[in-house]
Amino acid sequence: MNRRWRTLRHRSLRGRLVWGVTLLAAATVLTAQTIGFVVLRSWLLDRVDQQLTEFALPARAGLPARPAPDSVTLPSDFRITFYGSSGAERGTLGSGDKPGPRLPSLTNELNLTPGRQATLAAESGDGHWRVLWKDGSDDTSYVVALPLDTVEGATDKLLALNAAVLAVAVVGLVALGRWVVRLGLLPLTQMEHTALDITAGDLSLRLPDTDPHTETGRLGTVLNDMLDRLQQALRQREFSEARLRRFVADAGHELRTPLTAVQGFAELALRHPDRPTAQRGEGDEQIAKNAERMNLLVDDLLLLAKLDQEPAYRRVCVDMLSLAADAVSAAAVRAGSDHRVTLSPLDAPAEDTELEVVETVGDPDRLLQVVNNLLSNALVHTPLGTPVDVRVGTAHAGAAAGGIDRPGRTSAAPPLAEDTAICVIEVADQGPGLPSEEADRVFERFYRVDPSRSRDQGGSGLGLAIASAIAQGHGGRLELDTGAGSGCVFRLVLPLVSTGHLRGSEPDVNPMPRDVITRRPTGHCGKNRLGRT
Structure with a gap:
């Protein structure tokens, strides 16, 4: 079960939607067909039961002797089986050549309740009869029966028609569902292609569907806002990195000049310690002047760093x-x-x-x-x-x-x-x-x-x-x-x-x-x- 669930979860969204909608619609159609079949069969059986209940035994049919088959004419396809006071079968009445209901020869073997209808199989073949056990005169009884050929014929045709409708509905739902789902997921497909292009490096692209009345449109709007912020953050990062590199380069350039001067005059003093006093004083003055410039520059840099940290x-x-x-x-x-x-x-x-x-x-x-x-x-x-x-x-x-x-x-x-x-x-x-x-x-x-x-x-x-x-x-x-x-x-x-x-x-x-x-x-x-x- 878990394996099947994992397999279903790994299917594409399009496949899950198509098969989900198809199964749901097929279950709905099948339920409706089942309800229709049950209602029709119940209605037809009720009609047959009503006929059995309203059936009145003709006066000449209740003779104590075994009746002749043609002595009494019965309406429609009724079949009557008589049982004497001893419980033994006395005979049957009814026309037609179709096999009658399969009834035992003794009432003790009848699995019927007097006054309640039941369905019995035919003596031969696959037909069925609806029967009702009634009491007659002089402790006799009889079973009146009607064939269910009409009921079974109607329900069989209905089953065949329902099967054909269900098959056509499933095939149509699969075909139409694929088209509808593909059309409904088209914005997501466009988003996928746009996202691939953005991943390839084109950060200026944006999702085309931003309709606020649809879920994909609202998703597109949110993703576009997110992309704008990401692009802005990337630009700010690039700008900050470029600014930092430029700042470091400029600071190094500003410090290099006075450092070079200090280094040059210091090397001159070391190489020529016997210079005249005036030259030594001029060199010392230049060293102090450039050191002061570096000190002011470092102070400004420290102040900027302090200000960048939001000082109190x-x-x-x-x-x-x-x-x-x-x-x-x-x-x-x-x-x-x-x-x-x-x-x-x-x-x-x-x-x-x-x-x-x-x-x-x-x-x-x-x-x-x-x-x-x-x-x-x-x-x-x-x-x-x-x-x-x-x-x-x-x-x-x-x-x-x-x-x-x-x-x-x-x-x-x-x-x-x-x-x-x-x-x-x-x-x-x-x-x-x-x-x-x-x-x-x-x-x-x-x-x-x-x-x-x-x-x-x-x-x-x-x-x-x-x-x-x-x-x-x-x-x-x-x-x-x-x-x-x-x-x-x-x-x-x-x-x-x-x-x-x-x-x-x-x-x-x-x-x-x-x-x-x-x-x-x-x-x-x-x-x-x-x-x-």
């Missing part, structure tokens, strides 16, 4: 306006008369001379590092005399205010939900701007817009990557709006988080004249905390 930032009240003012003060000192660095409201009219203090929750040191990096880039990568404006304010995430993607905007972080309340620090310059192919890569690690720029001036290419990671760690993002010839606008976007639970009260808003926080190229700047005086 401090969560304190941060005055974004004061933070921006500190960064502007330091940048104005570094720029001197080469650049004009100003601080202004976010999207304020020209005649507006007041600034609003913006407070949020975050790590002030890391956020100041981001703003300092943006200002340093603006001062280094723009021509002398280019104005740089730092704008601070609150807005709602949108195409104009920032926080979401749009054409001409680049960011390494996912967009925020539209209309989210945000606080923004923008660092805008009026420099030459960047073409789209360069703007798309500014947040990549070790990427430099100008490959020919000296590393002493251009840095290692990790500053914007670090700044973007810090912004993402605060739930925001760093983005760039630029175009060739239109200047650059770097925008730090952070969710506007209430600081009431940290300060014990609502954030205060203290408007200040804009000329108080304007940093002139002369380098004269105050160290007051804006909005606190």
Whole structure:
């Protein structure tokens, strides 16, 4: 039994469906035929039994002497066998030449119950009779019988017809079932072929049947979603591997130059220990300078690794306006008369001379590092005399205010939900701007817009990557709006988080004249905390 079950389980789904449906339908047809046969035979027997029950013995047939066969005319095919008071057979009445029922000569040998019909075989041949034992007059009895030729003929024909119908039904069900099942499983066959092509390497293929009203369609939809996610995961894995290889190569390239310099000057010192003091001092200076470059690069790499592990930032009240003012003060000192660095409201009219203090929750040191990096880039990568404006304010995430993607905007972080309340620090310059192919890569690690720029001036290419990671760690993002010839606008976007639970009260808003926080190229700047005086 277990072997047969295992054999059935290993059959194809198409074969199991065809034979399962065929057997079920054949069993249904056979059951219906059996019920019809039983009902018809029972009805025909009931008709015969009714005739036997309603049969009345003619008056002349009940004579005590043995009756002559032609002395009484009986209706239809009735046969009557008489038994006397002693129980012995007295004779029979009835016409026809067919063999009568097989009855014993004594009533003691009759296996019949008076008043109840029974079926007996014929004296010869394969015919049968329906008989009924009745009581006669003067302690006599008789058995009235009717042949079952009509009943058996009708049931035999019905059996033959049922067998033919069953055979035709089984053959038709097998043929039609194969076609129907093949048609029903056609989407699965197409899925199989598509899966084979996908396995062969064509990951762009998708299952064709995605009708949500069918089981195969819903299965196709789920499998397509799974394939999309798998393909996306493979792409992300390939991108991560390529990025890691590029990162390792870039890090090695960045470290190779100062290492080569340190090694060269060290070998020079070992080979020529009697060099003049001035040459030894110059070599030592170059060794220290390159060691410092390597130390800064390693520090940046360690910081990026720490930021990638989602470090725990401090969560304190941060005055974004004061933070921006500190960064502007330091940048104005570094720029001197080469650049004009100003601080202004976010999207304020020209005649507006007041600034609003913006407070949020975050790590002030890391956020100041981001703003300092943006200002340093603006001062280094723009021509002398280019104005740089730092704008601070609150807005709602949108195409104009920032926080979401749009054409001409680049960011390494996912967009925020539209209309989210945000606080923004923008660092805008009026420099030459960047073409789209360069703007798309500014947040990549070790990427430099100008490959020919000296590393002493251009840095290692990790500053914007670090700044973007810090912004993402605060739930925001760093983005760039630029175009060739239109200047650059770097925008730090952070969710506007209430600081009431940290300060014990609502954030205060203290408007200040804009000329108080304007940093002139002369380098004269105050160290007051804006909005606190």
